[in-house]
Amino acid sequence: MLHQVPRIDITQCSPDQLVALLAEHSCVLLENHGVDVNLREAMLNSWDEFFALPRSEKEQVEWPGDGPWYGWQPVSEKGPKGDLMERFELRLDVDKRLSDNQNWGDTFTKWPVAPVDFRQNWEKMYFRMREFAGFVMGKIAAGLGRDDWDADNWTDNQFSNLVATHYYAQPANPNRGQWRAHPHTDIGALTLLWGDSAPGGLEVAINGGKDWVPVQIPEDCWLLQAGDLLNLWSGNTIPANPHRVANPPREQAIHARRSIIFFHYPDPSVLITPPNGDQSKAVLTADHIQFRQDEDMVKANAV
Ligand SMILES: O=C(O)CCC(=O)C(=O)O
Numbered sequence: 001m002l003h004q005v006p007r008i009d010i011t012q013c014s015p016d017q018l019v020a021l022l023a024e025h026s027c028v029l030l031e032n033h034g035v036d037v038n039l040r041e042a043m044l045n046s047w048d049e050f051f052a053l054p055r056s057e058k059e060q061v062e063w064p065g066d067g068p069w070y071g072w073q074p075v076s077e078k079g080p081k082g083d084l085m086e087r088f089e090l091r092l093d094v095d096k097r098l099s100d101n102q103n104w105g106d107t108f109t110k111w112p113v114a115p116v117d118f119r120q121n122w123e124k125m126y127f128r129m130r131e132f133a134g135f136v137m138g139k140i141a142a143g144l145g146r147d148d149w150d151a152d153n154w155t156d157n158q159f160s161n162l163v164a165t166h167y168y169a170q171p172a173n174p175n176r177g178q179w180r181a182h183p184h185t186d187i188g189a190l191t192l193l194w195g196d197s198a199p200g201g202l203e204v205a206i207n208g209g210k211d212w213v214p215v216q217i218p219e220d221c222w223l224l225q226a227g228d229l230l231n232l233w234s235g236n237t238i239p240a241n242p243h244r245v246a247n248p249p250r251e252q253a254i255h256a257r258r259s260i261i262f263f264h265y266p267d268p269s270v271l272i273t274p275p276n277g278d279q280s281k282a283v284l285t286a287d288h289i290q291f292r293q294d295e296d297m298v299k300a301n302a303v
Pocket residue numbers: 165181186193194195201202243244245258259260261
């Protein structure tokens with residue numbers, strides 16, 4: 001029997017139900033999320049214009065190459081096994097937060113000058129998704145019974161990235177072992193994902209990693225995926241969700257694919273400890289992020 005990713009109404013489900021679904025499947029489709037579909041559409045419109053810019057313009061907003069990712073990243077150029085995509089990533093640092101969100105956006109140094117409505121759309125979505133991720137995290141903490149949690153560090157002070165991904169059309173065959181996105185688990189606590197239905201799409205492993213299933217994310221849902229840090233913090237109750245983005249079949253390889261992803265982490269200063277308090281398993285969020293980014297670079301250059 002083909003297993004499907006479960007779907008729930010995030011406003012109605014109980015914390016226990018949410019945790020039980022994540023424990024079993026490591027990902028779940030969320031409906032009734034309250035994130036304006038028009039906002040997502042507006043972001044996708046600026047997505048088209050931004051990725052079509054000449055390289056010299058995208059280079060103006062490129063990630064400088066050290067520290068946590070942000071800005072434009074031509075991921076496929078990392079190495080012979082670099083994922084076949086480019087992405088743009090917005091990250092606002094909590095220690096630079098000013099009195100209001102509007103001014104906070106001024107601290108981001110990689111806003112593209114075109115398209116003109118880019119910043120406006122991205123900021124709106126970023127702030128909305130921060131709220132939403134904080135809400136979801138609250139339910140998960142309650143479902144896990146982690147009364148000891150420092151809520152601010154996982155909600156208001158969360159460290160998050162909003163990402164738009166452009167998976168290229170593939171006029172030529174990819175290298176052996178090269179994917180749109182190689183099989184992986186996400187680095188952080190929660191991932192909220194929306195992707196279009198172009199061929200060569202998302203596949204997730206559910207049921208303890210036994211079944212890889214293609215996932216079409218319905219127009220009215222976001223896919224919630226558990227990442228490494230949630231896995232650690234839950235003491236393995238919630239597995240991290242393995243997933244990948246497949247290459248399109250050759251006859252459909254003229255199609256690019258678009259996705260929008262919100263990656264949520266606690267504040268980088270948070271020491272993640274399992275519920276039993278076992279300090280030998282504790283991981284500093286900032287170290288984990290750096291370690292996993294470095295690992296990604298090694299994978300892109302593996303022979
Ligand atoms: O674009 C997608 O559907 C998934 C991308 C992904 O897994 C990632 O960037 O971590």
